[in-house]
Amino acid sequence: MSARVRNNVVVTGRVGAPVVMLAHGFGCDQNMWRLVAPALARDFRVVLFDHVGAGGSDLSAWDADRYSRLDAYAEDVLEICRELDLDDVVFVGHSVSAMIGVLAAIEDPARIARLVLLTPSPRYIDDGDYRGGFSPADIDELLASLESNYLGWSAQIAPMIMGNPDRPELGQELTNSFCRTDPAIARVFARTTFLSDNRADLESVRVPTLVIECVQDAIAPREVGAYVQARVPGARLVTLDATGHCPQLSAPEATTEAIASFAAVTT
Amino acid sequence: MMCQNGCGPDRGGAADEAAARFSALLEDSAExxxxxxxxxxxxxxxxxxxxxxxxxxxxxxxxxxxxxxxxxxxxxxxxxxxxxxxxxxxxxxxxxxxxxxxxxxxxxxxxxxxxxxxxxxxxxxxxxxxxxxxxxxxxxARDRRAYEQELLRARQQADRERDQVQQLATTLQRTLLPPRLPDVPGMAVAAHYHHASPDQVGGDFYDLFPLAADRWGFFLGDVCGKGADAAAVTSLTRYTLRAAAAYDDDPVAVLTNLNTVLGQEFAGETPRFCTVIYGSLTTTHDGAAVTLAAGGHPPALLVGADGAARFIDTPGGQLVGALTHARFTTATMRLRPGDTLLLYTDGLIEARTGRDTGPGRRYDETALLDHVHALAPISAPALITALVDLLEEFGEGLDDDVALLTLGVPRDEPGTTP
CATH class of the missing domain: 3.30.450.20 (PAS domain)
Incomplete structure (x- = not known):
């Protein structure tokens, strides 16, 4: 199967311009970028995609074992680059995709030549002096609530899952929703996301890196942004005057500006 | 309340009072x-x-x-x-x-x-x-959530039970098929089993086993039905065929023995029967001599070294276990280098296919013969690989179990001694 189909790859923007690849995090799909992608498309070649298991990706390609490692997602990213013959990509990874970008850039810095880590966290759980923002019990609670309460988590898409042969328009409407995820897949992705520890990978990054954080972020607090900047050699840090974990939605202009000015610098 | 046209004096008094109270309630209510x-x-x-x-x-x-x-x-x-x-x-x-x-x-x-x-x-x-x-x-949403938890618990319980059933079916199925085929000197052999349902034990079976230094017995068949009942018949059939083969060289006698055992075992109950081809094979310096006995089973297919393909007819053989005195017919042949013999169950020739033959059509013996003919000559393992590809092409159209067994004599290769 082609990676293009598997990952629902969408390419827009200026032909021949530097490539900016936008990778969504845990939760929704490439629609997360819809407030920043059009602006970026004026000056860049913009590559959007869905991770396997999310959005319009090919769900038959999803496998619980394979996709319980972030390396698998990084392999997919590099496969997309190879298939589209992309080099010198500026990879913008939101949330968990920031670490996926880190892994891909370590593996193949010729393809992933620059990194933008948007609200990244290399580890969500506190560990000794390290403050990830969550205790092991918090994450256990999240995972337990996912394991035992998928009706709650799938409230948004339950009618679609159950099938609505008599109300096809309902299925259609939900199909177009951007945060739909099979609860079984969401549980595995949540586990992979929130239990991963990529702190040791940060210092192996050899490509220019920009860290973007928000002043107030419940998932990736500012200590974590500072930690990532300190560990990735030569990384720069931009703190947006925005709240929440998704500045591409809550502060799209500032986010676009930060990405564009970093991506426009010729190295 | 405004009182305009059509508001007679008889509408005043009590009605106005009630309306005023109602209005006062409304005014008070927003906050x-x-x-x-x-x-x-x-x-x-x-x-x-x-x-x-x-x-x-x-x-x-x-x-x-x-x-x-x-x-x-x-x-x-x-x-x-x-x-x-x-x-x-x-x-x-x-x-x-x-x-x-x-x-x-x-x-x-x-x-x-x-x-x-x-x-x-x-x-x-x-x-x-x-x-x-x-x-x-x-x-x-306390009540709602409690109700959802109950649904969830029931669903998880159902999931666990289904897993157990599938595991049981898989384990049972394994015991009904040889874990691997034995090496037959001078021959290439291969087999495949397609499970139509993970929840049920299929009714198809095959085996290949040694009888003497140069003699081998093999069979492939299909028990009527699925599930636990069919598994019991399959198990009995398999062990009876093996025991009978050790006892008697004649393939017809082997099937007759099975017919008697099935008839006795299930006398008075729902009759249990199967279709089966039993064969004995004697390896020789230039190939193998094969005798087949068939009871109600689709004919074996011989794929020749010369590129020909034909069915080995064993007409008139009756279902095994259905009649007290069943008749079985035999066929004999020689397998020479490059020849391959194919045994299969009817799941293969009854798959629904929308491809080329129009919607709702079944794959049939003619289509199988044409398909195999186009592949001929072909080795036993390569034929299994090709047929597994065919089964995959059927996709949803394949709704029954399929057992496949191939026995072939490898081609003479220059520089090797037979």
Missing amino acids: DLYENAPCGYLSTMLDGRIARINATLLGWLGRSREELVGVARFADLLTVGGRIYHETHFAPLLRMQGSISGIALELVAADGSRLPVLVSAMVKTGADGAPLLIRATVFD
């Missing part, structure tokens, strides 16, 4: 309805900071207005799991859609207790369309 509504009301700034909250919700939370308004964010009221859900799903969806409804979350009250709720929210925009604030309604 009271907000504060003491049967659901929680919450308004927040775009960044989630609580701007207004009603008394009902404060009561559920066990908090005062001063503790929350202007201080806490909506996400602060949630469990950690809910907070992550809020950041990764709720807030993005609300931002992109402008509204979101029926999201199941849990509030944490001042005393640490949790309240399952359903939250709906919408973004209030100004005249210019710019988002101003977020309004949310919060419904108590």
Whole structure:
């Protein structure tokens, strides 16, 4: 199967311009970028995609074992680059995709030549002096609530899952929703996301890196942004005057500006 | 109340009084309805900071207005799991859609207790369309959640039981098939079993086993039905055939023995029968001599070294176990280098196929012969590989189990001694 189909790859923007690849995090799909992608498309070649298991990706390609490692997602990213013959990509990874970008850039810095880590966290759980923002019990609670309460988590898409042969328009409407995820897949992705520890990978990054954080972020607090900047050699840090974990939605202009000015610098 | 045209004097008095009371209730209600509504009301700034909250919700939370308004964010009221859900799903969806409804979350009250709720929210925009604030309604969902938990428990139980059934079926199926085929000197042999359903033990079976230094017995068949009953017949059939083969060289005698055993075993009950081809094979210096005996089974197919392909007819053979005195017919042949013999069950020739032959058509013996003819000559393992590909092509059209067994004599290769 082609990676293009598997990952629902969408390419827009200026032909021949530097490539900016936008990778969504845990939760929704490439629609997360819809407030920043059009602006970026004026000056860049913009590559959007869905991770396997999310959005319009090919769900038959999803496998619980394979996709319980972030390396698998990084392999997919590099496969997309190879298939589209992309080099010198500026990879913008939101949330968990920031670490996926880190892994891909370590593996193949010729393809992933620059990194933008948007609200990244290399580890969500506190560990000794390290403050990830969550205790092991918090994450256990999240995972337990996912394991035992998928009706709650799938409230948004339950009618679609159950099938609505008599109300096809309902299925259609939900199909177009951007945060739909099979609860079984969401549980595995949540586990992979929130239990991963990529702190040791940060210092192996050899490509220019920009860290973007928000002043107030419940998932990736500012200590974590500072930690990532300190560990990735030569990384720069931009703190947006925005709240929440998704500045591409809550502060799209500032986010676009930060990405564009970093991506426009010729190295 | 205005009294205009058509309002006669007989409509005054008591009616006016009632209307006045009703009106007074309505006038009083706006603020009271907000504060003491049967659901929680919450308004927040775009960044989630609580701007207004009603008394009902404060009561559920066990908090005062001063503790929350202007201080806490909506996400602060949630469990950690809910907070992550809020950041990764709720807030993005609300931002992109402008509204979101029926999201199941849990509030944490001042005393640490949790309240399952359903939250709906919408973004209030100004005249210019710019988002101003977020309004949310919060419904108590304790009963609903308890009911969902029951459903969930039942579903998990059902999932576990299905897993157990599948595991049982898989284990049982394994015992009914040889774990691997033995090496037959001078021959290449291969087999494949396609399971139509993970929940049920299939009724197809095959085996290949040594009888003497240069003699081998083999069989392939199909027990009527599926599941536990069929598995019992398959098990009995397999062991009977093996025992009978050791006892008698004649393939017809082997099938007759099986016919008697099945007839006796299931006498008086639902009759149990099967179709089967039993064969004996003697290897020689230049190939193998094969005798087949068939009882009601689709004919074996011989794929020749010369590129020909033909069915080995064993006409008139009757179902095994159905009649007290069943008749079985035999065929003999020689397999020479490059020849391959194929045994299969009817799942293969009854697959539904929409390809080339029109919708709803079944794959049939003619189609199988043409397919194999196009492949000829072909080795035993390569033929199995090709047929497994064919089974995959059938996809949904294949709704029955399929057993395949091939026996071939490898071609003479220059520089090797036979």
